[in-house]
Amino acid sequence: MIPLAAAPTVPLLDAPPRRRASRGRVAAVLAILVGTATVIGSYVLAVLDPAGRAVDDRLLRAAEGLGLRRDALGLLELVGIPSVALAVLVLGGLALARRRLDRAVAIVALVLGAQLVTQALKAGLVRPGDDDANSLPSGHVTLVASLGVALVLVVPRLLRPLAALAAVAVTGIAGVATMLAGWHRPSDVLAAVGVVVATAGAVTLAGALLRGRPRPRPA
Template structure:
């Protein structure tokens, strides 16, 4: 019975890894290699100027808090939490999740190409910026935290981590550092790595591991996931409203479409990490179960 449950969990993790990889490819293909995708991203980036003076302070604080040093410190903290719980394999796996997600993000950003359709001439020279490195840092730490926290703290960790990662993704848009598709792609990279990390944890799971239904946090995961889906629907509605205006040059758009593009993209960013975090929260009790004795 236990082996059957582990087998189905493994299948679920493979499906998650493949689904999020496929979603990444769709986001990359549409956001980078189509004129409409580039236009929508540019509208959102241009719309970030609306009310920018009011949020510059918080945005700067969020982005400046993310550095190589802070990433190493967060990784060390996450490893320490796992170790004090007596979970050596978990400490190693969580560390590999963070490292893998961030290294692959940088490699993808470097080697993926971005055609110039003449839609965003101001940033054309910068080349490809997908996925967002800052967003990947925040999201990988947030997801790893869900894995290492004890069951009683997982829900709080999931909501706080998702909120922090969402704020980081929106901050990169608000600061003009990244396009919306960059942040969404970063979350999907982290989500795929989380599924791979889950497979590793499942492989090294001890015989005395006991999956407790009380640790499933189904309601919290559902609330987080449905909230994410709702945000994605808002984003889809906002961006679909913009599609009818895609023949208009971005610099000729009025305040309303620019704001809708920015707000709709921000909703899509927040919705994506909420869904990714919910999937991790819904599965973690099977990956890091209690031990007998």
């Protein structure tokens, strides 16, 4: 019979955090897969496929026909390098105030990483039969959506559902505004959301793997 004092209580106490870490890694991988599939699907179905491209263009013309271009342009002018840099500084400062250096680093990596992926895709992908530059994914929607995810990362757990609703609402408004302004098609908006979802998953997974690495013991 094993004495009570010698019972292996430490592994039992460590089990819940380990399960949470495992679930977090699975969710991060799923986010990468779903986000990547969204980008690929948007490009294949709405750009490479002639029928899908025609529907996408028709929706863009319908949005432009609403006559709200000036209002949409005024809204989009709020999204620029100075405003985004200020938002990143504020969110990073909130993370540091909560003593979460890892979240501050994740916010910067998410916003910059998502934008780099978007610009690389815009430069590398082509739109058949169109002499204009490729517009997929939307850079503006990428910025707004990545800042929305960053907000969810930085707020306390109790406020995350509210922050998530705000992020979805603001991202939706930005997406609609880019269409009303005639800048982007619906597929561009959807692909931008896919980029942010995949990048958020990659950043989360990288952070989880780094935290899970064994630390060297002092000599």
